[in-house]
Amino acid sequence: MTRLIVAAGGGGDAVAAAMLDAALYGDDGNAVIFTYAWDRLLIDPLPGPRGVANFTGLEPMTPAVWSVPATARPIAPAGSTLPRLAAELPHAFALIDPHHGAEGITRQLEELVNRLEPESIDLLDVGGDILARGDEPTLKSPLADALILAACCQVNAPIRLLVAGPGLDGELSADDLRGLLGPLVHTFTAKDVEPISPALEWHPSEATGMLAATARGVRGTCEVRDAGLPIALTDESPRVHEVDLDEALSRNQLARSILATTTLDEVEAQSRQICGFSEIDYERNKAAWLRDQPTMPMDPEATLSQLDQFEAEARSRGVTHTTFRHLTETLNLNGSQRHDLRQLVINNRPDQYDAPLWRLTTQRLSRPDEAHC
Incomplete structure (x- = not known):
């Protein structure tokens, strides 16, 4: 029997879906994860989610649904983490293509359900912004969750809505x-x-990184995103709760307004009207700004010095941890340099790596080249 797990957000929710599947059902990998290819600008320089037309090597599952095997590739300049996830995890990844609105995703889901006849269908959201009304001042990325919620509520099949890591996405x-x-x-x-x-x-x-870290016992305050949003890591953080799907729809104004949409443009228009913004507009603006920023070689000594300064300032704000995405942004590095930054700081200060987060020290540590000065 096959299980179907629908990842409500971008690539991070797909990783969490794989963890959920193993935790609840075992590690046989006999599950299909239905997910967006939406990795944000750190991985993909193009704003918004990717669709079928943005890949080569996809494999048809139904007339409207394509799987992303390890051999698939995003068409440059697009980027995607899904092929690598497909290579490293035992699950099959089916692509949510949102370019035909909620009606398009509903059709994709119906075809998947008819094809797979899954023993269970779980809709997973890490953080809980799928439960947003739409007018919350802290809301940053409601579109993907509202779209998939609208589709799931129109499918003639029992779907269980699960929220993991309440509050970890920094929206609610x-x-x-x-x-x-x-x-x-x-x-x-x-x-x-x-x-x-x-x-x-x-x-x-x-969000999934913090979910995993708290499952490993990490507690404190983690600073995330380009804006440095503080997220509390508590005993509640590694928990998974069920939520009534219909109640979620009745609360989510954006999801209700897009039930009959047939294009992503319509969904964006509703998001601007109800939430006051479209997160894809934010990505468009940031992508345009990033295109004008030169990529400078990373100077290890200067970077470690900047890290010292960041840690001192962050500790004064009560921060105990941060993500490598936030470190990359706050140290004014390009997204393509995130891996090099990660290797540099872990190699120099391995005891601060609370996988997959970076733990701030209580005092400055000497670098190896300073040990005998």
């Missing part, structure tokens, strides 16, 4: 979500993280 706080969450389904542990540990070494997802 754990306090805001507490009264909206249903029964506890699972609490992730360090053992649950093991199947996805290799992927966490390179995948840029902040």
Whole structure:
């Protein structure tokens, strides 16, 4: 029997879906993960999600659904983490193509359900912004979640909505979500993280990275994103709760407004009207700005010195951890330099690596070349 897990957000939710599948159902990998190819600008220089037309090597599953095998490739300049996930994880990855709106995704889901006849269907959202009304001032990326929620509510099949890591996406706080969450389904542990540990070494997802870190016991305050948003890492963070799907739809104004949409442009228009913005507009503006920024070679000594300064300032704000995505942005490095930065700081200060997060020191550590000065 096949299981179907729908990842509500971008690539990070797909990684979390693989962890959830192993934790709840075992590690046979007999699951299909239905997910967006939307890795944001750190991986993909093009704004918005990728569709079928942005890949070569996809394999047809149904007339409207294509899988992303390890041999698939995004067409330059687009980028995607999905082929590498397909190479490293035992699951099959089916592509959510949102360019035909909620009606298009509904059709894709219906075809998948008819083809697979899955024993279970779980819709997974890391963080909980799928439960947003749409007018919250902290809301940053409601579009993907609202789209998939709108589609799932129109499919004639039982779908269980699960929220993992309440508040970890920095959109709604754990306090805001507490009264909206249903029964506890699972609490992730360090053992649950093991199947996805290799992927966490390179995948840029902040929310799933924090979810995994808290499953391993990390607690504190983690600074994320380009803006340095503080996220509380608590005993609630590794938990997975069930939420009533219909109640989520009745709360999510954007999802209700896009039920009959047939284009992504329509979805964006509704997001601008209800939420006051479209996150793809933000990506368009940032992508245009990034194109004008020169990529300078990374100077290891200067970078470690900048890291010292960042850590001192962050500690004064009560921060205990950060992500490598945030470090890359705050040290004014290009997204393509994230891996080199990660290797540099881990090689120099391995005791600060709380995989996959970076732990701030309580005091400055000497670098190896300073040890005998």
